[in-house]
Amino acid sequence: MALTLSKKAQSVKPSSTLAITAKAKEMMAHGIDIVGFGAGEPDFNTPENVCEAAIAAIKSGFTKYTPASGTNELKQAISNKFKEFNKLTYNPNQIVISNGGKHSLTNIFDAILNPGDEVIIPAPYWLSYPEMVKLSDGVPVYIEGLKENGYKVTAEQIQNVITDKTKAFILNSPSNPTGMIYTREELLAIADVVVKNDIYVVADEMYEYLIYGNEEHVSIASLSEEIYNRTITCSGLSKSYSMTGWRIGYTGSSVEIAKLMDSVQSHATSNPNSIAQKAALEALAGPQDTVEAMKKEFNERRIYMFERISKMSYLSCLEPKGAFYIFIDCTDALVTNYKGELVGTTDRLTEILLEDKQVAVVPCEDFGFPNHIRLSYAISMEQIKKGLDRIESLTKELEA
Numbered sequence: 476m477a478l479t480l481s482k483k484a485q486s487v488k489p490s491s492t493l494a495i496t497a498k499a500k501e502m503m504a505h506g507i508d509i510v511g512f513g514a515g516e517p518d519f520n521t522p523e524n525v526c527e528a529a530i531a532a533i534k535s536g537f538t539k540y541t542p543a544s545g546t547n548e549l550k551q552a553i554s555n556k557f558k559e560f561n562k563l564t565y566n567p568n569q570i571v572i573s574n575g576g577k578h579s580l581t582n583i584f585d586a587i588l589n590p591g592d593e594v595i596i597p598a599p600y601w602l603s604y605p606e607m608v609k610l611s612d613g614v615p616v617y618i619e620g621l622k623e624n625g626y627k628v629t630a631e632q633i634q635n636v637i638t639d640k641t642k643a644f645i646l647n648s649p650s651n652p653t654g655m656i657y658t659r660e661e662l663l664a665i666a667d668v669v670v671k672n673d674i675y676v677v678a679d680e681m682y683e684y685l686i687y688g689n690e691e692h693v694s695i696a697s698l699s700e701e702i703y704n705r706t707i708t709c710s711g712l713s714k715s716y717s718m719t720g721w722r723i724g725y726t727g728s729s730v731e732i733a734k735l736m737d738s739v740q741s742h743a744t745s746n747p748n749s750i751a752q753k754a755a756l757e758a759l760a761g762p763q764d765t766v767e768a769m770k771k772e773f774n775e776r777r778i779y780m781f782e783r784i785s786k787m788s789y790l791s792c793l794e795p796k797g798a799f800y801i802f803i804d805c806t807d808a809l810v811t812n813y814k815g816e817l818v819g820t821t822d823r824l825t826e827i828l829l830e831d832k833q834v835a836v837v838p839c840e841d842f843g844f845p846n847h848i849r850l851s852y853a854i855s856m857e858q859i860k861k862g863l864d865r866i867e868s869l870t871k872e873l874e875a
Contacts, residue, residue, distance in 0.1 A: 491841045495825070499835035505810045510862030511835040512850040515651070516719040517799070519772075521754075522765040528757035538724040541749050543741035544733070545572025545725070547776070549752050550757040553725050554797070557744045561694040563708065565727030570754075571736045572725045574747045576681050576711040577603060578740075579724035583677055583707050584611035586735040592642035594677075597628040598843030599802065601651045601679070613642070617843060622804065625793060626653040626844075631662035643675040646695060647716065649682040651851040652794025653802040653841050654777075656686065666702040671681050674704040681724075682798040682856045684715035684766060687774045690796045696727075707732060714798075715766055716758045773799050776852040776859055783863045784850075799853045802839070806846045811873035818873070821848055832865040 492513055499511045520526075532538070544550075550567035557563040573579040580603075588594070596604050598619050605615040616636055620626040632642060646665070650655040657665070669676050676695055679847040683692045696706035711724035726736065746752075780801050781794050789808035792801050809818050818824050821838040825848060828834045839847040852859060 479755055483610060488602075488607065488841060492602065492837050495829075495835055495837055498690065499829065502745050502829070502833075503556075507833060509829075509833050509835055510865065511854065512852075512856050513835050513837050514851045514853050514863055517714065517717040517769060517773075517853045518855060519717045519765075519769050521717050521721070522758065522761075524761050525718065525754045525758045528761075529600075529750050531756040537612060537749055537753055539749060541555055541746040541752060543746050544737040545570070545747060545754075546752050549756050549759075552756050553727075556714075556759050557708075557727055561680075561692075561708070562697040563694055563703070563727060565708070569727055569733050570725055570734050571728075571740065572723065572747050572752065573736075573740060574744055575722040576679070576709060576713060576722070576724035576742070577607075577709065577723075578722075578724045578747075579709045580607055580677070580679065581611070582736040582739055583709065583728075584608055584613060584737045585799060586705075586732050587799070588613040588642060590738040591640060592669050593638060593640045594642060597634055597647075599650070599652050600645070601627055601647060602620075602841040604645055604647075614640070616641070617845060619843070620653075622793070625655045626650070627655055627657060627661065628800065629661075630668045633640050633665060634668050637668075637674070637868075641672065641674050643677050644669060645677045645679065647679040648800060649685060649692070649797025651682065651798055652800050652839060652847075653793070654798045654800045655793070656690050656692070656796045659691070659698075661692045663698055664692075666695055666698050669705055670699075670701045672706065676702065678708045680710045682714055683710060685770060685773060685799060686797045687770075687777060688796065688856060691791060694796070704729065706874050712758055715769075716771065718751075718754070718758065721748070721754055723747055723751050723755045755790035773852060776856055777801075779852065779856065780852050780859060780863065783867070787867050789864075789873055790870060799851055801850045801852065802844075803848050803850060804846060807850055808873060810869070811875050813869075813873055821845060824848070828866065828869060832864050832869050834865045836866075842853055 550570045557565045586609045594608045619630045657860045696703045707728040713719040791804045825838045837849040
């Protein structure tokens, strides 16, 4: 037999967010002053008490295997957090702790999908969702969230694409890349469709603590027993606690699904990092003042960026309500000329920004919206001001 490679693996697209970040870092390594808006991680240090807990774990010898789905004490802390923050009752045997949110989502799709099962993915979407679904032998089905509806999809849109092959619907609120939040009323309507059609909801709530103004975070599983029974709730510590590199994600689900995910994970990776689990326990059970301080800073950056971008020619955006991203509509910019040539695509626009203005942004074709770019405000205000000055200077050079 010829030495061929996996067609499934070859079909996976590399992450454009990681690619743009890598290119920007390479330019920076050569001494070029780059402002990078591509970051999907907070620029704050992990809270000191969390780091100290990890050091204590190392010194005490807590460096061995734990149960594959995580320690009982961390599961209990997550159970308490679900109850207090999300108004959800997930007992420790319903919780699986994994190596980050991506791993949790991968476990979910491995546990619920059979070959050919369809998963409804609202666009704009986090670019990893379709690849994860395909790697678990599922089939992505896309629906478009209209800008006039805050880039969110409606219950009616979901109903219109459900078939006898539909297995699940992915709900991401607050959203990456838009920063938008589904309201309680919108979630109630979606829950009705899900229950009526007897499908699963994969609720990715990774940015749940990063909600601004008077907005509230509502976990769809909290709305009724019927929707609770059909929801797998996924979150983690990466964004809210600035613990991206610690790789701790978790899920709450039915006992049956939790057992399947535990079994899959036991063969794929075994337990999440033991030291990181001790750090996560301190993050959840310890003081929360650093989380609030980080959120306050994000909010100031969010307001500043929205107000600046809203005044720029050829660009438009909606005010984000959560997470730490601004989703920018570049449709008008793409039909302009730069140095005598049509801009044409966001790939070209981001190339111009990086090479001529030393600003790294993320083109969103891989997020299902090719005329948009994503900017993160998980960078310092000083860098934000410098970067927006450079973007604005480009808009003044574009010719309609």
